[in-house]
Amino acid sequence: MSSFTWYINRLKMMSFQEIIYMRLWRFIRDNILKSKPNAGSILSFRLIPFDEKTRFFYNEHFGKLKNDAIAEAEKVLENRIILFGQEVLFENDIDWNVDFINGKRWDPKTDYRFSKESDPKFVWELNRHQFLPTLGKAFFLMGDERYARKAISLIGSWIDENPLFQGINWISGIELALRQISWIWTLHFIHGSESLTPEIKKKIAESMFFQTMYIERNLSFYSSAGNHLISEITGMALVGKDLGRNDLVTTAAGLLEEEVDRQILMDGAGAEQSPSYLAHTMEYYLLFALAMGMEMVSPKILKGIERGSLFIQALLNAGEDALYSGDSDSGEVLRLSHAYNNFKTLLNVSACVTGNMDTLQEDFHEDEKSFWLLGPARFQELTNRIVRRKVCGRNAFEEGGYYILENTLDGRDIKVAFDCGPLGMKPMAAHGHADALSFILNVDGHPVFIDPGTYVYFKENKWRDYFRGTSGHNTVRIDGFDQSNFSGTFIAMQHAEAECISWMEGEKVSGRHSGYSRLRSPAVHYRTIAFEKDGKIIEIIDRIESAGEHLVEQFFHLDRGCVPGIIDNGVIFIGIPCGSITVRFDHRMELSIYYGDDELPLGWISRVYGSKEKTFTIVGRNRMRGSDTFATRIYF
Numbered sequence: 001m002s003s004f005t006w007y008i009n010r011l012k013m014m015s016f017q018e019i020i021y022m023r024l025w026r027f028i029r030d031n032i033l034k035s036k037p038n039a040g041s042i043l044s045f046r047l048i049p050f051d052e053k054t055r056f057f058y059n060e061h062f063g064k065l066k067n068d069a070i071a072e073a074e075k076v077l078e079n080r081i082i083l084f085g086q087e088v089l090f091e092n093d094i095d096w097n098v099d100f101i102n103g104k105r106w107d108p109k110t111d112y113r114f115s116k117e118s119d120p121k122f123v124w125e126l127n128r129h130q131f132l133p134t135l136g137k138a139f140f141l142m143g144d145e146r147y148a149r150k151a152i153s154l155i156g157s158w159i160d161e162n163p164l165f166q167g168i169n170w171i172s173g174i175e176l177a178l179r180q181i182s183w184i185w186t187l188h189f190i191h192g193s194e195s196l197t198p199e200i201k202k203k204i205a206e207s208m209f210f211q212t213m214y215i216e217r218n219l220s221f222y223s224s225a226g227n228h229l230i231s232e233i234t235g236m237a238l239v240g241k242d243l244g245r246n247d248l249v250t251t252a253a254g255l256l257e258e259e260v261d262r263q264i265l266m267d268g269a270g271a272e273q274s275p276s277y278l279a280h281t282m283e284y285y286l287l288f289a290l291a292m293g294m295e296m297v298s299p300k301i302l303k304g305i306e307r308g309s310l311f312i313q314a315l316l317n318a319g320e321d322a323l324y325s326g327d328s329d330s331g332e333v334l335r336l337s338h339a340y341n342n343f344k345t346l347l348n349v350s351a352c353v354t355g356n357m358d359t360l361q362e363d364f365h366e367d368e369k370s371f372w373l374l375g376p377a378r379f380q381e382l383t384n385r386i387v388r389r390k391v392c393g394r395n396a397f398e399e400g401g402y403y404i405l406e407n408t409l410d411g412r413d414i415k416v417a418f419d420c421g422p423l424g425m426k427p428m429a430a431h432g433h434a435d436a437l438s439f440i441l442n443v444d445g446h447p448v449f450i451d452p453g454t455y456v457y458f459k460e461n462k463w464r465d466y467f468r469g470t471s472g473h474n475t476v477r478i479d480g481f482d483q484s485n486f487s488g489t490f491i492a493m494q495h496a497e498a499e500c501i502s503w504m505e506g507e508k509v510s511g512r513h514s515g516y517s518r519l520r521s522p523a524v525h526y527r528t529i530a531f532e533k534d535g536k537i538i539e540i541i542d543r544i545e546s547a548g549e550h551l552v553e554q555f556f557h558l559d560r561g562c563v564p565g566i567i568d569n570g571v572i573f574i575g576i577p578c579g580s581i582t583v584r585f586d587h588r589m590e591l592s593i594y595y596g597d598d599e600l601p602l603g604w605i606s607r608v609y610g611s612k613e614k615t616f617t618i619v620g621r622n623r624m625r626g627s628d629t630f631a632t633r634i635y636f
Contacts, residue, residue: 006113006488009491012493044205046241055141082131086611088126094126096158097169099118101610119459120458121456123169124168128175129182130178132155136185139193140190148195152193152196173215173218174232177236178231178235212240216251219232227284231280233255233259234285237249237288256301260304264304267397269311270308271425273423273425275322275325276326277328277431279323279342279346280331282312283332283334288301305353306350306356310394313359314395317393317406318417318440318442322417323343325419325435327430328453336369339366344367345370345373347361349373357387365386396505405506405509405531409536412443417440418511421436421498436496436511438475441634443576443581444578448562449558450605455612456609457490471602474555476542476554479519508530510528516546523550524544525542526541526542526544537635538636539632540632542632549624549625553619554585554589554619556618557616558618560605561577563616571583571584572618581635583632584635585620586630586632603616
């Protein structure tokens with residue numbers, strides 16, 4: 001797609017108010033008026049150091065993790081940094097403008113949205129500085145000045161090599177916010193270091209002043225408002241608190257309260273239709289609540305946090321794979337530990353913030369990140385409240401369009417998560433996938449039919465289109481078209497409108513969507529998923545209503561470790577980690593099995609941004625005329 005076409009489509013997403021008051025005014029301000037930034041009187045940091053009690057408690061409860069934490073800090077001393085799950089070695093000094101995958105330096109003249117050589121995510125991930133708290137933690141635990149000096153050196157070199165408001169690292173407000181959150185926590189850890197001189201503090205404070213000023217002047221309102229906006233506002237609040245900028249804190253608190261019901265729907269689902277980005281939003285709100293003190297946070301925000309955590313808990317109960325629907329960039333807001341699931345950390349901290357113990361995990365006592373966030377006293381208090389709980393709760397989320405069926409068939413624990421919700425947050429649905437009426441299946445805690453994930457955003461358009469497209473999900477595609485029409489990396493020009501038409505708890509769910517009403521011969525897809533207890537079966541009924549002729553394709557994506565056997569008269573046997581299942585397709589379907597096919601593409605899974613692995617995908621195809629119904633049965 002040409003940049004001209006992209007800009008035209010992007011303008012179509014904007015209201016008149018956004019074009020005039022935000023885009024045009026910002027252009028005039030930055031390119032014609034060119035007001036000169038002035039730091040004015042930089043207020044000093046108000047850092048609260050960790051105390052000896054915290055160090056003692058850590059050594060008592062997390063001592064087994066200490067060696068790993070120190071080993072990771074030693075690697076950072078050597079410029080060996082873990083990025084997107086892989087260790088990357090930076091020779092000599094770190095170049096903050098390099099794509100660590102291909103080694104190319106980012107050209108400041110290149111618009112990141114149209115780069116064909118590099119992915120800006122591979123620059124931004126390094127510049128989030130989420131490895132710096134590791135150095136800070138090591139200094140706090142060991143008192144070794146090497147760790148503090150390295151952290152200060154890296155922050156200083158970033159400031160020196162990234163001139164104000166220039167280059168790839170000054171483009172995106174969310175990146176500035178995430179970087180400063182990492183700096184804040186690092187500074188709290190190294191507060192007692194002799195290397196953290198008044199001059200260094202002043203230099204860092206000035207940089208944070210200007211980064212926050214950029215955020216405040218370029219907030220992602222209107223059509224861009226999503227998790228980016230929440231990150232920017234939270235960054236303002238946390239920096240404002242530590243620099244004594246009460247004006248920033250007041251502004252941010254008001255904006256966060258205004259946004260919470262827009263970002264977290266009334267049933268707890270995320271407006272962006274991505275559980276991963278809902279988790280980001282939740283983490284921002286939790287960091288804000290902890291920094292300000294729960295008594296200073298509005299009840300409206302606390303209610304939003306609570307319902308979001310209950311939604312994440314429900315998906316986690318259905319199987320962790322349910323959390324991969326929609327976009328996921330493998331990110332977290334603050335990285336303090338690798339030893340515990342970050343989704344579960346959010347649930348634990350939410351229990352403390354909201355007082356709803358339904359989301360407190362049974363293994364909370366192993367959650368190191370929660371320890372650092374809550375402190376020893378609150379951590380110990382929650383540890384004493386852990387009880388073995390029976391998993392129960394809501395399984396129907398009408399506004400978000402998520403429905404969870406769970407049952408026991410022949411002694412096997414079966415869980416199905418069904419998606420018949422909107423594409424994403426309007427108008428752009430930036431992080432939504434064309435996955436209406438898709439499902440995932442979990443058997444005895446093992447993922448079987450899965451959502452393949454995201455893989456990449458930029459550069460490799462074919463792969464972006466596949467992983468967010470209809471063929472990349474367990475649903476039906478008609479005539480080779482995606483249910484929704486995408487234009488560019490984060491714009492959906494046409495949204496499939498999906499809805500639930502029937503729901504029976506633990507037994508059946510039915511939905512439909514209108515995505516193919518745009519075809520020359522319009523079609524509507526209906527899907528029902530039902531348990532047949534007596535027959536030990538899940539039945540999937542797909543009905544296509546249309547007057548014309550269409551190619552219908554059904555996609556079933558298997559998790560790694562699930563292996564399909566020989567096709568025999570429409571029946572496929574699938575070996576799974578806990579035994580096997582049998583899938584009987586409609587006899588009219590022509591079946592194919594794909595494994596890591598680059599051309600189509602099919603047969604891929606991605607669980608870490610920028611990395612993909614081969615897996616099996618089963619596809620059934622049939623050319624139909626007029627309305628028709630296809631039945632698929634899964635036997636346990």
